[in-house]
Amino acid sequence: MGLNEKPLSTLHEKSSFNLEDFDVPSGREESWRFTPLSRLKGLHKGTAAAGHITVTVDAAPEVTVETVGRDDARLGQSFAPADRVSAQAWNSFEKATVITVPREAVASKPTVVTLTGSGEGAAFGHLLIKVEPMAEAVIVLEHVGSAVYADNVEFVVGDGATLKVISLQDWNDDAVHVSQHHAQIAKDATFKSFVVTLGGDLVRLSPSVTYTAPGGDADLSGVYFVDAGQHLEHRLLVDHSQPTCKSNVDYRGALQGQDAHAVWIGDVIIRVEAEGTDTYELNRNLILTDGARADSVPNLEILTGEVAGAGHASASGRLDDEHLFYLQARGIPYDEAKRLVIRGFLGQLIEKIELDELRERVFAKVEAELAR
Amino acid sequence: MSTLEIRDLHVAVEDKQILRGVDLTVRAGETHAIMGPNGSGKSTLAYAIAGHPKYTITGGSVLLDGEDLLEMSVDERARAGLFLAMQYPVEVPGISVSNFLRSAVTSVRGEAPKLREFAKDLKAGMDALSIDPAFAQRNLNEGFSGGEKKRHEILQLELLKPKIAVLDETDSGLDVDALRVVSEGINRFRGTGDTGVLLITHYTRILRYVKPDFVHVFAGGRIVEEGGPELAEKLEAEGYAAYTKDAA
Numbered sequence: 001m002g003l004n005e006k007p008l009s010t011l012h013e014k015s016s017f018n019l020e021d022f023d024v025p026s027g028r029e030e031s032w033r034f035t036p037l038s039r040l041k042g043l044h045k046g047t048a049a050a051g052h053i054t055v056t057v058d059a060a061p062e063v064t065v066e067t068v069g070r071d072d073a074r075l076g077q078s079f080a081p082a083d084r085v086s087a088q089a090w091n092s093f094e095k096a097t098v099i100t101v102p103r104e105a106v107a108s109k110p111t112v113v114t115l116t117g118s119g120e121g122a123a124f125g126h127l128l129i130k131v132e133p134m135a136e137a138v139i140v141l142e143h144v145g146s147a148v149y150a151d152n153v154e155f156v157v158g159d160g161a162t163l164k165v166i167s168l169q170d171w172n173d174d175a176v177h178v179s180q181h182h183a184q185i186a187k188d189a190t191f192k193s194f195v196v197t198l199g200g201d202l203v204r205l206s207p208s209v210t211y212t213a214p215g216g217d218a219d220l221s222g223v224y225f226v227d228a229g230q231h232l233e234h235r236l237l238v239d240h241s242q243p244t245c246k247s248n249v250d251y252r253g254a255l256q257g258q259d260a261h262a263v264w265i266g267d268v269i270i271r272v273e274a275e276g277t278d279t280y281e282l283n284r285n286l287i288l289t290d291g292a293r294a295d296s297v298p299n300l301e302i303l304t305g306e307v308a309g310a311g312h313a314s315a316s317g318r319l320d321d322e323h324l325f326y327l328q329a330r331g332i333p334y335d336e337a338k339r340l341v342i343r344g345f346l347g348q349l350i351e352k353i354e355l356d357e358l359r360e361r362v363f364a365k366v367e368a369e370l371a372r
Numbered sequence: 373m374s375t376l377e378i379r380d381l382h383v384a385v386e387d388k389q390i391l392r393g394v395d396l397t398v399r400a401g402e403t404h405a406i407m408g409p410n411g412s413g414k415s416t417l418a419y420a421i422a423g424h425p426k427y428t429i430t431g432g433s434v435l436l437d438g439e440d441l442l443e444m445s446v447d448e449r450a451r452a453g454l455f456l457a458m459q460y461p462v463e464v465p466g467i468s469v470s471n472f473l474r475s476a477v478t479s480v481r482g483e484a485p486k487l488r489e490f491a492k493d494l495k496a497g498m499d500a501l502s503i504d505p506a507f508a509q510r511n512l513n514e515g516f517s518g519g520e521k522k523r524h525e526i527l528q529l530e531l532l533k534p535k536i537a538v539l540d541e542t543d544s545g546l547d548v549d550a551l552r553v554v555s556e557g558i559n560r561f562r563g564t565g566d567t568g569v570l571l572i573t574h575y576t577r578i579l580r581y582v583k584p585d586f587v588h589v590f591a592g593g594r595i596v597e598e599g600g601p602e603l604a605e606k607l608e609a610e611g612y613a614a615y616t617k618d619a620a
Contacts, residue, residue: 320462321425321426322462323462323464325425325446325462326458326461326464326512327464327472327476328446328447328450329422329446329447329449329450329455329456329458330450330476330479330480330528330532331450331451331476331479331480331532332447332450332475332476332479333447333479334445334446334447336475336479337447340464340467340471340472340475341464341466341467343466343467344464344465344466344467344511345465345466346466347466348465348466348511
């Protein structure tokens with residue numbers, strides 16, 4: 001597979017499985033200009049796989065889990081890498097994990113995939129989650145430990161199927177993680193993604209969505225908390241190439257401390273053939289201290305005149321003095337008032353996590369961040 | 373018995389002098405009405421006493437039972453026994469009314485109320501103000517109607533039981549039924565006799581339900597006339613024209 005022809009859209013420039021189709025990023029490219037390349041520990045320039053990530057799966061009984069080699073024909077059917085690191089991960093992984101939810105099966109419990117890093121050295125991975133027609137499942141991806149890790153994750157959601165994914169980036173402070181999440185949504189399928197990024201020195205997560213037939217529905221939520229020195233980047237791409245599909249993106253973050261850096265890019269393309277598309281994307285950042293920085297760039301490219309709805313919004317700002325005044329005027333001390341407002345701001349999204357245990361865990365982690 | 377003493381208070385907003393020497397003493401058991409035309413500085417008085425960061429004190433003092441309120445942070449003032457019912461309560465996303473109220477009660481009382489007791493108090497308070505119980509799970513002031521916001525302010529007043537309550541245009545935007553419900557709440561609060569009320573209003577309407585002991589007319593950033601309830605009746609008949617001319 002060679003370099004695809006450049007599509008009409010300017011937001012999705014090229015994709016290829018060949019590493020040499022992508023130059024080593026210099027930092028001047030639009031897609032790399034926010035990322036501190038010097039902290040990628042070589043992931044973008046062909047570092048050998050010297051590290052290791054342990055993948056363990058606690059699966060629902062209805063679900064099959066396989067570890068497969070590079071030659072498995074099911075891999076790489078739903079996407080093509082769109083940047084250098086994604087192509088590097090595709091060309092460098094040794095074993096892939098394939099999780100299949102069989103046709104019409106309804107998973108009776110969440111399937112938890114734990115990816116544990118064990119220190120120095122780059123590692124590459126590949127994960128395929130395949131939900132066959134009319135099946136339903138919840139998948140939790142948990143990233144823990146120390147790692148220099150690049151991977152591609154494919155979510156293939158069949159006709160009428162429902163997949164809910166919660167991806168928790170809870171790395172140690174020194175971890176570097178560059179990850180692509182590719183969701184391919186078939187006819188009348190539903191995909192809900194909830195990303196929680198808290199740990200790591202540098203995390204760059206790029207969730208993308210494509211549709212193969214009308215009626216698909218994607219809901220992408222994300223919460224991040226950036227501490228001093230951390231770079232947490234989320235780059236979303238929703239490519240509406242089919243009629244009457246929906247997408248909703250809502251990412252919210254809080255930043256505190258010197259050189260805390262959040263980047264959010266939200267690209268939505270509505271192609272000529274995607275009539276009746278309904279899409280909205282939102283990013284909000286709460287900047288809690290001096291020295292923190294949020295870059296937020298929503299891009300909406302509409303190539304048809306027949307949309308049901310299309311909107312985007314981005315807002316980054318400080319805590320609202322009026323909120324704090326109101327709470328303090330009721331006797332609530334400043335620090336607690338602040339904590340309540342931030343918890344409320346992120347909590348509105350966290351409430352959407354349907355798994356009680358995980359939702360409470362995420363709340364507890366956010367509380368812990370606030371207590372720092 | 374508590375006393376709020378305001379002495380020669382001068383307040384500026386962004387270098388613009390708004391209050392120009394306010395003197396007022398509110399004692400427990402008393403209800404004072406402050407009336408005046410728009411822009412006379414009534415709300416500035418309320419917010420300055422409560423400690424809103426937008427207002428700069430340029431002179432004078434405010435003492436609650438001898439303690440200097442102006443030296444305290446906003447939350448310390450509230451814990452010292454001051455309450456401000458706001459004209460435009462702000463919407464705070466993601467915080468439920470019940471969580472907010474429990475945090476506020478815990479802060480003001482210095483200890484967390486027993487859960488069962490708090491739930492009982494909350495329900496009784498909401499019933500008394502004809503507030504739908506589902507309200508407790510809604511986000512703070514979010515999507516509340518004007519009347520709901522004001523009822524919720526009075527609910528807080530009754531739960532927090534301050535020594536001195538400043539009510540900033542609590543009557544504005546209320547229909548007659550809501551005005552009656554809210555006034556009954558204020559009357560329950562002051563009925564104990566050991567709390568003072570400073571009622572700021574543009575209209576005399578609420579004073580038919582909440583009878584003041586003293587009426588002060590505010591114009592040009594200070595009190596220009598004082599009297600008993602009869603002064604409100606005079607204002608009802610004659611309006612503020614005489615005072616606005618004076619102030620200008």
